[in-house]
Amino acid sequence: xxxxxxxxxxxxxxxxxxxxxxxxxxxxxxxxxxxxxxxxxxxxxxxxxxxxxxxxxxxxxxxxxxxxxxxxxxxxxxxxxxxxxxxxxxxxxxxxxxxxxxxxxxxxxxxxxxxxxxxxxxxxxxxxxxxxxxxxxxxx
Amino acid sequence: xxxxxxxxxxxxxxxxxxxxxxxxxxxxxxxxxxxxxxxxxxxxxxxxxxxxxxxxxxxxxxxxxxxxxxxxxxxxxxxxxxxxxxxxxxxxxxxxxxxxxxxxxxxxxxxxxxxxxxxxxxxxxxxxxxxxxxxxxxxxxxxxxxxxxxxxxxxxxxxxxxxxxxxxxxxxxxxxxxxxxxxxxxxxxxxxxxxxxxxxxxxxx
Numbered sequence: 001x002x003x004x005x006x007x008x009x010x011x012x013x014x015x016x017x018x019x020x021x022x023x024x025x026x027x028x029x030x031x032x033x034x035x036x037x038x039x040x041x042x043x044x045x046x047x048x049x050x051x052x053x054x055x056x057x058x059x060x061x062x063x064x065x066x067x068x069x070x071x072x073x074x075x076x077x078x079x080x081x082x083x084x085x086x087x088x089x090x091x092x093x094x095x096x097x098x099x100x101x102x103x104x105x106x107x108x109x110x111x112x113x114x115x116x117x118x119x120x121x122x123x124x125x126x127x128x129x130x131x132x133x134x135x136x137x138x139x140x
Numbered sequence: 141x142x143x144x145x146x147x148x149x150x151x152x153x154x155x156x157x158x159x160x161x162x163x164x165x166x167x168x169x170x171x172x173x174x175x176x177x178x179x180x181x182x183x184x185x186x187x188x189x190x191x192x193x194x195x196x197x198x199x200x201x202x203x204x205x206x207x208x209x210x211x212x213x214x215x216x217x218x219x220x221x222x223x224x225x226x227x228x229x230x231x232x233x234x235x236x237x238x239x240x241x242x243x244x245x246x247x248x249x250x251x252x253x254x255x256x257x258x259x260x261x262x263x264x265x266x267x268x269x270x271x272x273x274x275x276x277x278x279x280x281x282x283x284x285x286x287x288x289x290x291x292x293x294x295x296x297x298x299x300x301x302x303x304x305x306x307x308x309x310x311x312x313x314x315x316x317x318x319x320x321x322x323x324x325x326x327x328x329x330x331x332x333x334x335x336x337x338x339x340x341x342x343x344x345x
Contacts, residue, residue, distance in 0.1 A: 062190075063190060072189075083189070083192070085189060085190060085192050085193055086192050086193055086196070086276070088276065088277070088278065089278070089279075090278075091278070091285075100286070103286075104286065107286065114187065114188075114189075115189070117188075118188050118189050118190060
């Protein structure tokens with residue numbers, strides 16, 4: 001076997017391992033946030049897809065603009081979004097429409113940190129993140 | 141026209157006391173400091189989605205600057221020409237070894253270690269700009285945003301590390317060879333070198 005063939009095989013193996021339809025890991029992450037939320041607030045009654053939806057559509061004034069997650073990602077997370085600053089298309093958020101979402105949990109947590117600071121100016125709470133994922137998982 | 145201006149600049153350097161040699165032409169100096177500014181802007185505005193357009197335009201500016209510099213490097217542009225600073229890692233290691241002992245010779249253009257870093261920075265610059273373009277225009281050419289994003293991230297940090305090395309080297313070099321390399325990149329003039337030093341590159345190649 002040629003070295004180039006082996007390299008190619010490895011490349012395929014790596015890419016297919018990292019890109020994987022991942023409802024399961026999304027659920028795992030949601031469970032993790034649920035546990036943290038309960039730890040912080042014992043009165044928490046678990047995750048709510050409805051609260052997640054409200055959070056997704058809630059408008060906040062940032063830099064003089066009324067923005068929500070939905071501003072870029074549209075009211076339906078299964079649709080292709082549009083960046084409100086650059087106008088560039090954004091791949092769908094919902095794992096049902098985009099199997100690459102939640103394939104890499106580290107990346108999800110990084111995106112949460114960056115986006116929460118960008119849009120609501122602080123970290124999101126575990127409850128908010130958990131609700132958010134529940135909502136995305138509920139979208140078909 | 142440009143030749144006249146170059147002549148005038150060379151004469152200006154000669155007016156200094158002691159007389160100096162015109163080394164960095166106007167293009168190189170403008171390129172260098174524009175790159176510093178564009179790189180800094182892109183770096184500062186790297187995080188927030190709100191600043192994405194500023195980041196992208198700074199990146200495109202960097203792309204244009206690097207492209208122009210490469211064209212300039214292939215032209216007969218004296219010390220700015222790629223021929224004036226060949227890529228030779230062995231010479232670079234030797235140069236570093238001699239510098240560590242404080243007895244490396246002075247080069248009027250890029251020294252061998254410097255030229256390795258310059259080519260590495262050019263490589264990182266091109267890779268950063270291309271990967272950045274692909275991140276911004278998602279789905280174009282390579283349909284794997286995760287991979288391109290990581291590439292863009294790591295190669296631009298590598299570039300920053302090289303910039304830090306470049307700055308440290310400029311300071312070291314300025315002290316060791318009693319030059320002011322930062323000022324030289326502003327005026328273009330450098331203390332004249334001996335004949336031996338000037339012919340050094342040619343001999344080594």
